[in-house]
Amino acid sequence: MSQSIQLSEINRSRDATHTQSPISNELTLNHTHSLVDEMPEGGYGWVVVASCSVIMFFSVGGFYSWGVIQAQLAAESIAPNSTLAFIGSLAVSLNAFGAIFMGRLIRWIGARNAGFLSCLLMGGGQILSSASSKNVGGLFVTNGIIVGLGTSMSFMLCSTLPSQYFKQKRGLANGAVFSAAGIGGAILSVVQSVLISRLGVAWTFRIIGAAIIALTFPACCFLKDRLRRSTATIEWSLFLDPRFVMLALGSAIGTFPLLVPPFFLPLYTNSLGLAVSAGSILLAVFNVSSAIGRVSFGALCDICGPITSLSLALILSALSLLAIWPVSNSLAPLIVFAILNGVGNGGFFSTIPSVVAHMYGPIRVTTVFSMILTGWAAGYLLGAPIAGWLLDAYGGSGGGIVAYRPAMYYAGSLSVGSTGFILGVRILTTKKNLFTFA
Numbered sequence: 001m002s003q004s005i006q007l008s009e010i011n012r013s014r015d016a017t018h019t020q021s022p023i024s025n026e027l028t029l030n031h032t033h034s035l036v037d038e039m040p041e042g043g044y045g046w047v048v049v050a051s052c053s054v055i056m057f058f059s060v061g062g063f064y065s066w067g068v069i070q071a072q073l074a075a076e077s078i079a080p081n082s083t084l085a086f087i088g089s090l091a092v093s094l095n096a097f098g099a100i101f102m103g104r105l106i107r108w109i110g111a112r113n114a115g116f117l118s119c120l121l122m123g124g125g126q127i128l129s130s131a132s133s134k135n136v137g138g139l140f141v142t143n144g145i146i147v148g149l150g151t152s153m154s155f156m157l158c159s160t161l162p163s164q165y166f167k168q169k170r171g172l173a174n175g176a177v178f179s180a181a182g183i184g185g186a187i188l189s190v191v192q193s194v195l196i197s198r199l200g201v202a203w204t205f206r207i208i209g210a211a212i213i214a215l216t217f218p219a220c221c222f223l224k225d226r227l228r229r230s231t232a233t234i235e236w237s238l239f240l241d242p243r244f245v246m247l248a249l250g251s252a253i254g255t256f257p258l259l260v261p262p263f264f265l266p267l268y269t270n271s272l273g274l275a276v277s278a279g280s281i282l283l284a285v286f287n288v289s290s291a292i293g294r295v296s297f298g299a300l301c302d303i304c305g306p307i308t309s310l311s312l313a314l315i316l317s318a319l320s321l322l323a324i325w326p327v328s329n330s331l332a333p334l335i336v337f338a339i340l341n342g343v344g345n346g347g348f349f350s351t352i353p354s355v356v357a358h359m360y361g362p363i364r365v366t367t368v369f370s371m372i373l374t375g376w377a378a379g380y381l382l383g384a385p386i387a388g389w390l391l392d393a394y395g396g397s398g399g400g401i402v403a404y405r406p407a408m409y410y411a412g413s414l415s416v417g418s419t420g421f422i423l424g425v426r427i428l429t430t431k432k433n434l435f436t437f438a
Contacts, residue, residue, distance in 0.1 A: 045165025047222050049173050052158035053180035054219035055115060058212045059122060059154040060349070061184020062147070063092045064262050064287055068192045068280055071266040072201055074397065079136045081397055082388030085263050086381075087136070087144050092259060093381035094148035095155045096373050100234065102156040103370035114157050115220035119212060121150025126209030130202040143205075156373070157223075160366045163357045164226040171306060171354045175298015178350035182291025182342070185262070186284040193280035235367060243359065243428050244368075248375045250421025251352060254314060255379030256386070257321060257411030258348065261341050262286055263384045265334075267397045268404055274331060282331075282338050289342025297347030298354070305438040306354035307426045313347025314419040316340060321412030326405050359429075387411060 066088035073084050106114040125146030132138025162173040188208070195204040238244040265286065266279030293313065300309040320341040328334045356372060357365045387407035395403030430438045 041166055041169055043165075044224065045162065045173065048165055048224060049162050049176050051115075051219040051222040052161060052177045055119060055154050055216050056158050056177055056181040057184035058188075058216060059118070059151045059158070060178070060181030061186075061188050061287070062122070062126075062208075062212075063088055063151065063259075064181065064185030064290070065188040065192055065283065066091075067263045067266045067283055068189050068196070069201065069204070070263060071270065071279060072196050073133075074267065076201075078134065080388070080392065081267065082385050082392055083136060085384040085388040087139050088263060089259065089381050089384045090140060090144035091148035091151055093377050094145070094152040096152075096255075096375065096377035096380050098149065098152040099156060099370040099373035099376075102153045103160075103366045106153070106157055107366065111157060111161055111223040111225045112220060114153055115223045116217065118150045118153035118157065119216040119220060122147055122154065123150075123209045123212035123216070125150060126205050126212060128209075130205035130209075133200075133202040133205065156366070156370060159353045160369055161223065161225070163353060163362045163365050167362070169302060170357055171298045171301025171309070171351070172295075173298075174353050175295040175301070175350045178294035178298065178346065179291040181349070182287045182289070182294055182346050185287030185290065187287075189280050189283040189287060193277065234371060235364070238368065238371065243425050246421045246424045246428070247355065247359075248372055250418050250425065251372055252375040252379055253414055253421065254317075254348060254418030255376040256383035256414045257317070258345055258379070259384040260387045260407060260411040261321075261325075261338070261345070264387060264391070264404070264407065265338065267391075269331075269334070271398055271400055271404070272329060278331060282334055285335055286338040286342040286345075289339045290346035293343035293346030294350035296343070298350040300347075301351055301354045301358075303437075305436070306351050306358045307422065307429060307438045308436075309347065310351040310355055311419060311422045311426060313344045313351060314415055314422060315344075317344030317348065318412055318415035318419055320344060321408060321415055325412075326401075326408045329401050383411075 070081075070084045070088060073079065074081055078084070102114075109117070125142050125148075128142040128146060129139060132142050158177055159174075162177055163170055166173040192204055192208065195207060199207075262283060265282050269279040269282060270276070297309045297313050300312070320337055324333060324337040324340065328337050352372070353365065353369060356369045360368045387410060390407040390410060391397060391399075391403055394406050397403075426438055430436055
């Protein structure tokens, strides 16, 4: 019998009755801790990492390439920029809105079944979107809600499952999984641009949806729980922990600017009069850089600590948004911005699961991470649309660099605020210098 089944049965038995003796409870607790202490640090864990990477390629990579679809729909005058950004934001925001429910559902049905269900929703939602490519209301349902539910489940699954197999190499494992999202965003951006130019938006949705189902289902076969257990959906006592509160607030604020560059870079290049392909190329550069950042900051977690790595990623994002993008009026500085912001953006995503596991342990990571992720709902849902509203208010997508600057400063200032909260978490954790492991 596998360790995951043993642990699940032990916890169900403990929850079903309160008549166990203190000795029995102690044995249960010791067995649980022994599983945590005996992390494989490899072996089948790398199979799980590879499987999660394939899924993340399409789930997170999909919403990072939404900017290509958005630019084409805007060119066809389907809806205003703020409305189109809302469709992409809705799909992403369900990561947060559904986090606690998805965490409980994953523990109930198991990692493998959750993988199949999430990939079916993502692929099926894309195929259904082909029938709504001229209808904004339909896109909100198909690409916003259906795809969003699949993305939410797959994100929660793939963000937490590798932590069950790694401790010393946890940052590297999480970084590898999240780097696949950046690579997916880069490849899907270019592929979607080519498909749209040759076949149109509807067939692009159909082809991407079919590819998701065909390529992710085999990967789901290899997903396997190791520390599956039944826990409380919400640990209310965490709200008395100032470190948790600051981490939740800091990461929630940090989500507001995350989607602004990938959603608006294609529109921005068009406003500067650059070639139509420049937008998709910049988006690909951004996503490749994001993949590099996810691996690099993931590995950095194992060197100087996940909280420190998260702080550095946010600092890099803030500097790129405030110092480089507002003065980028040609392709060269835009490439520099896309690289630096992509690296920082990727670092944010890959370090958060490691921060949670570092602070609260691998057994609690699903519960605590789902609580953190729920706080990202407002940023995911409103971050990019607020930038769209600012853009429309100051001249629209064709207004040039001046019209985009308020959105740039809005995104950059929130990154600075987020950095302050995360540095506060680090100060509370250890008052030593910045590069002490924490």
